[in-house]
Each structure stands twice: as structure tokens, then as C-alpha cells.
Amino acid sequence: MALLVPGALRQRLAAHALPESRVDAPSGWVEKAAKVAQPFVRLSLPEEGWERSPLRTRFMTAGWRHASAPTLYFAAKTLLSLLLPALLAVLAWALSADAPGGAVGRGWLAALLGSAALGYYLPNVLLARTAAARQRDIFEHLPDALDLLTVCVEAGLSLERALAKVAGEVHLKSVVLAQELQLVLMEMRAGFSKERALRNLALRSGVEDVDTLVAMLIQSERFGTSMGDSLRVHAENLRGKRSMMAEEAAAKIALKMLFPLIFCIFPTLMMVLLGPALIQLGKVMLPAAGAH
Numbered sequence: 001m002a003l004l005v006p007g008a009l010r011q012r013l014a015a016h017a018l019p020e021s022r023v024d025a026p027s028g029w030v031e032k033a034a035k036v037a038q039p040f041v042r043l044s045l046p047e048e049g050w051e052r053s054p055l056r057t058r059f060m061t062a063g064w065r066h067a068s069a070p071t072l073y074f075a076a077k078t079l080l081s082l083l084l085p086a087l088l089a090v091l092a093w094a095l096s097a098d099a100p101g102g103a104v105g106r107g108w109l110a111a112l113l114g115s116a117a118l119g120y121y122l123p124n125v126l127l128a129r130t131a132a133a134r135q136r137d138i139f140e141h142l143p144d145a146l147d148l149l150t151v152c153v154e155a156g157l158s159l160e161r162a163l164a165k166v167a168g169e170v171h172l173k174s175v176v177l178a179q180e181l182q183l184v185l186m187e188m189r190a191g192f193s194k195e196r197a198l199r200n201l202a203l204r205s206g207v208e209d210v211d212t213l214v215a216m217l218i219q220s221e222r223f224g225t226s227m228g229d230s231l232r233v234h235a236e237n238l239r240g241k242r243s244m245m246a247e248e249a250a251a252k253i254a255l256k257m258l259f260p261l262i263f264c265i266f267p268t269l270m271m272v273l274l275g276p277a278l279i280q281l282g283k284v285m286l287p288a289a290g291a292h
Contacts, residue, residue, distance in 0.1 A: 061205065085113075088112060137177070138210065143235045159221070194218075209238055216230050
């Protein structure tokens with residue numbers, strides 16, 4: 001009991017542990033998994049040019065920026081494209097042993113090819129959905145961040161100090177946007193120019209409105225125009241666009257609900273309403289038809 005129950009000193013040390021130690025703990029497992037999956041990467045990894053391909057940009061957009069992310073991604077494509085057909089083949093063999101005449105094995109080749117294609121493109125779907133969710137998070141919380149950035153700039157702060165303030169406050173609503181702004185600040189402190197750091201932000205996010213914002217900030221910085229007015233107008237435009245997208249999604253609800261109503265709810269409702277009447281009608285009409 002004394003060994004299992006943490007003492008007061010260990011509890012205090014765990015409470016004041018450094019964030020780096022908590023972050024680096026799971027990365028060791030990721031590196032081990034990447035090392036194990038390294039032999040399977042060569043079957044899916046392109047021989048040349050992938051580092052400058054749109055896929056690498058998609059990795060940044062999805063937030064998969066760990067050094068082992070490409071290794072795990074291509075290894076998953078290889079393993080899934082091999083394991084799914086293997087599992088399907090085992091299942092087909094087990095069913096064909098019980099089926100008369102080998103009826104299960106008629107379209108087994110097409111099923112194996114389909115499962116291999118599904119396993120190969122399944123990581124692509126996961127990557128696209130992760131990137132889309134991250135882009136939507138940035139788009140939805142960008143107007144609020146711009147409002148705070150406008151207040152900071154009009155209060156007399158420089159762009160770098162204003163971004164630092166916004167990154168420290170916006171993480172309560174959007175961790176993704178706060179991480180992107182922190183990366184911009186880190187690049188500026190590492191010696192990157194403001195223009196390059198902001199353009200890298202637009203490239204990483206993959207959001208069209210962020211690209212427009214970056215162009216506006218660069219032009220305001222270059223020509224000396226009022227950055228506060230530009231940020232205010234851009235925030236209002238983004239807020240209007242967000243409202244229009246919400247109204248569009250609400251208008252599509254009626255059409256999306258039409259198919260479940262027609263194919264699921266209406267047949268059940270008709271069965272409940274007309275079922276007893278049809279049963280009673282059958283009880284009355286069948287004896288009369290038998291008598292004639």
C-alpha cells in the first residue's frame with residue numbers, strides 16, 4: 001500500500017511537473033511505433049517529390065507536424081491495404097466452407113481489390129476530415145480573434161505584441177488558432193520577417209479568409225495605412241460570412257430531413273395507423289370470401 005499510494009511529496013511534484021515532460025511522454029511511443037512501421041513505408045512512399053507536394057501542405061493544415069507523422073501515414077496505407085484483403089479472404093474462406101457449391105467465391109477477387117483500395121485510401125479520408133475540422137475551427141473563431149487584435153492595435157501595441165496578447169487569450173475558445181498564432185510569434189523571434197511569418201500562417205491554415213487577412217496586414221504594414229480600421233472591416237466581413245454560412249446550413253435542414261421522413265418515418269407511421277384497420281378488414285372480408 002505504501003508503494004502504490006502516492007505520497008504527499010510525489011503528488012506535489014506531479015502537480016508542478018513541467019509541460020515539456022508531459023508532452024514528451026507520448027512522443028516516445030510515437031517514435032517507437034514509427035520505428036516499427038519503417039519497413040512498410042517504402043511500399044507507399046513516393047520515391048521523390050513528396051516533400052514539396054500538396055500532401056505535405058495538407059499535413060500542416062491537419063496539424064500533423066510530428067517528424068514521425070509521414071512514416072505512420074504511409075505505413076498505415078500499406079498495412080491497411082494488405083490487412084483488409086487478408087481478413088476478407090479469411091472470412092470468405094470460412095463462409096465458403098459452409099456454403100454449398102462455393103457460392104461465396106464468385107466475386108471474391110473484386111471484393112479483395114475493393115478492400116485493398118479502401119484500406120489504401122482510408123488514411124486519405126482521415127487526413128481530409130482532420131484538415132477540414134481544423135480549418136472550420138479557425139474560420140469560426142477568427143472574427144473574435146480579429147476583434148481582440150483590433151483593440152490591441154488601437155491601444156498602441158505593435159503587431160507582434162498584439163499577436164502575443166491575442167494568442168494568450170484566444171486559446172480559451174480555440175486551441176488551434178492559438179497554436180497557429182504562437183507559431184507565427186516563434187518564427188518572428190527566430191528571425192523570420194513579418195511578411196514571411198504571416199504568409200506561412202496562411203499556408204499552414206489553408207483557410208482562404210486567413211490568406212486575405214495576411215495580404216491585408218502586409219499591405220497595411222507596407223503602405224502605412226490604419227491597421228485598426230482594416231482589421232475592423234475584415235472582422236465585420238468575416239462575421240457576415242459566418243452568419244450566411246449558418247443560414248445556409250439551416251436552410252438545408254428541410255431537404256436533408258425529407259429522405260428520413262419518406263423512407264423511415266412515414267412507412268412506420270402508416271403501419272401503425274393502417275395496420276389495425278387492415279387486420280380488422282381482413283377478419284371481416286376473408287370469411288365472406290370463403291362463404292362465396
